[in-house]
Amino acid sequence: MSIAKVTEVISASTVGIEDAVKQGVARASKTLDNITGVWVSDIKCTVNGDAITEWRCTLKLTFVLKD
Template sequence: MSIAKVTEVISSSTVGIEDAVKQGVTRASKTLSGITGVWVSDIKCTVNDNAITEWRCTLKITFVLND
């Protein structure tokens, strides 16, 4: 039997949503092992001069705990 845990992180990107998610998972994998999934629970943007300048994603990352 395995036990999983969910942790929440916020990541950002000036490129787009997909890049923000990739950066968040990449960074989380430096300290978490056994990542099995990610849920994008929220998306926000920063706007300057009527243009989107940054995408921010709230991620819920699921990982399996080591025995």
């Protein structure tokens, strides 16, 4: 039987949403083992003038706990 846990992180990117998610998962996987899924629960943007300068994503990461 497996037990999973969910943790929440916020990641950012100047490139776009997909990049922010990839960076968040890559960074979280440095300290969390067995990540099995990610849910983007919120997206926010920083705007300067009429341009989006940064994308911020709130991620809920699911990982399986070790026995």
